[in-house]
Amino acid sequence: MEEANKKILLVEDDPNFGAVLKDYLVINDFEVTLAKNGMEGFEKFKKDNFDLCILDVMMPYKDGYTLAREIREKNKEVPIIFLTAKSMKEDVLKGYKVGADDYLNKPFDSEVLLMKIKAIIQRKASETKTDNSKFEFQIGKFHLNSKLRFLTFDNEEPIKLSPKENELLKMLALHENDLMPRELALTKIWRDDNYFTSRSMDVYIAKLRKYLKQDEEVEILNIHGEGFRLVVKNKVAEEK
Amino acid sequence: MEEANKKILLVEDDPNFGAVLKDYLVINDFEVTLAKNGMEGFEKFKKDNFDLCILDVMMPYKDGYTLAREIREKNKEVPIIFLTAKSMKEDVLKGYKVGADDYLNKPFDSEVLLMKIKAIIQRKASETKTDNSKFEFQIGKFHLNSKLRFLTFDNEEPIKLSPKENELLKMLALHENDLMPRELALTKIWRDDNYFTSRSMDVYIAKLRKYLKQDEEVEILNIHGEGFRLVVKNKVAEEK
DNA sequence: ACGCTTGTTAATATTTGGTTAATCTATTCA
DNA sequence: TGAATAGATTAACCAAATATTAACAAGCGT
Numbered sequence A, B: 001m002e003e004a005n006k007k008i009l010l011v012e013d014d015p016n017f018g019a020v021l022k023d024y025l026v027i028n029d030f031e032v033t034l035a036k037n038g039m040e041g042f043e044k045f046k047k048d049n050f051d052l053c054i055l056d057v058m059m060p061y062k063d064g065y066t067l068a069r070e071i072r073e074k075n076k077e078v079p080i081i082f083l084t085a086k087s088m089k090e091d092v093l094k095g096y097k098v099g100a101d102d103y104l105n106k107p108f109d110s111e112v113l114l115m116k117i118k119a120i121i122q123r124k125a126s127e128t129k130t131d132n133s134k135f136e137f138q139i140g141k142f143h144l145n146s147k148l149r150f151l152t153f154d155n156e157e158p159i160k161l162s163p164k165e166n167e168l169l170k171m172l173a174l175h176e177n178d179l180m181p182r183e184l185a186l187t188k189i190w191r192d193d194n195y196f197t198s199r200s201m202d203v204y205i206a207k208l209r210k211y212l213k214q215d216e217e218v219e220i221l222n223i224h225g226e227g228f229r230l231v232v233k234n235k236v237a238e239e240k
Numbered sequence C: 001a002c003g004c005t006t007g008t009t010a011a012t013a014t015t016t017g018g019t020t021a022a023t024c025t026a027t028t029c030a
Numbered sequence D: 001t002g003a004a005t006a007g008a009t010t011a012a013c014c015a016a017a018t019a020t021t022a023a024c025a026a027g028c029g030t
Helices: A015-027 A038-047 A064-074 A089-098 A110-128 A163-174 A182-190 A195-212 B015-027 B038-047 B064-074 B089-098 B110-127 B163-174 B182-190 B195-212
Strands: A007-011 A031-035 A052-056 A080-084 A102-105 A136-139 A142-145 A150-153 A179-181 A218-223 A227-232 B007-011 B031-035 B052-056 B080-084 B102-105 B136-139 B142-145 B150-153 B179-181 B218-223 B227-232
Touching (some): A007 A038, A015 A031, A015 A110, A038 A052, A052 A064, A064 A080, A080 A110, A102 A110, A136 A163, A142 A163, A163 A179, A163 A182, A163 A195, A163 A227, A182 A195, A182 A227, A195 A218, B007 B038, B015 B031, B015 B110, B031 B038, B038 B052, B038 B064, B080 B110, B163 B179, B163 B182, B163 B195, B163 B227, B179 B182, B182 B227, B195 B218
Parallel strands (some): A007 A052, A080 A102, B007 B052, B052 B080, B080 B102
Antiparallel strands (some): A136 A142, A179 A227, A218 A227, B142 B150, B179 B227, B218 B227
């Protein structure tokens, strides 16, 4: 996955402290949205997609717990860290009940916060990678299941695909009727772009063509010097 | 889901404190294994399947961080909480680097610990899809009762399955017609993923195939480099 | 100690996957 | 138009993964 900067929603009523903390996080490559109370925090939360929320507990209008509960209603996944000046037991317990991921007493060490943030975000990331997103494709009369590495034509016996065949066909399918740059497949699938991997890729293109020639409507065209194009007749490149 | 008691590995060198904490957790319906140093902790960890590890940082022979690192090598999922007397920043950072889920300074409030435990275990529970409750499966013309470890075909004499045969077949059945990753079975059933356990698993796959070949409709396919797939013909992988 | 079950390791065969080579065709551009 | 470069296709080859059977070791109840 592309390592876009992680977005953090920071809700803190003390403008000085808020600004300092925001700067610190920005310096550490996070994209930070600062809200100065619970109300504003919730509005901003609804308008964007955050990877993490850091909420001050004591705030006017709407305290951190209430905000956390509202956020949880919208999103049961997003990690929440509470900041509090008090270290009262009741508060800590309340925080965990609302579904906090962590808890930090002020004053706290900024490096510790940073570490917690990284730990939490990394944990989420490792959970998300079990996300197999899209793995089924219709290619003319063919059906590709790239998780099971099967290519099925009509009701015939499925063709077993090797990992490379599978990934290459999947990548072509993802660019159906559009250019699939050679370099893309080489860097993503072969993890190296040189003369030999390029020859290897040609071999795989040939294999795929052999499979696909059962269907008149489907073919892999070469775009000289650029890459390949999986053509499915009577269909046009679709936007996403 | 069956609320089996959650298993906690508690590693604490102070025998008094360890015993008290263990009792407290047992009273709160956890199943606690107490180890009095890092060595013992690791041995016990390898022998069982824990839902959570609570590690004291300062211990003779093998400190908490080292132990945590070893545990992480075996299992990247299990939550780890550190206990420490010191509240040195370096220690906290070190803990997070090793992959801690939380951090608690002694003396701490036992209720807070309990809350953290519950929060962490709940989080894991909602992530994991390892369904522990189901124990009866229809596999083509076979019926598997994984509690009694019986595999029945038609009205023939039931086949007794060994624990490993049973768990492996169950795991395949849970993924019927879908990929059952090799690594999943190895980490869950064999608790270790290396060359030898992998060979061992192959042996068990062969045994299961022998049992299953009575039914034409059922077979275990290999997906090279990925895992296995229990195929039941005239059925399709179901979405959830 | 004996037999039985269970699981691991070994030994060996087989299959699969991927790269490279060899040869041939197509495209580009000077 | 004819090198030079890019792509196509088939086959040879090697390494890694899997299959299968057998030998072996540990644990356990009798």
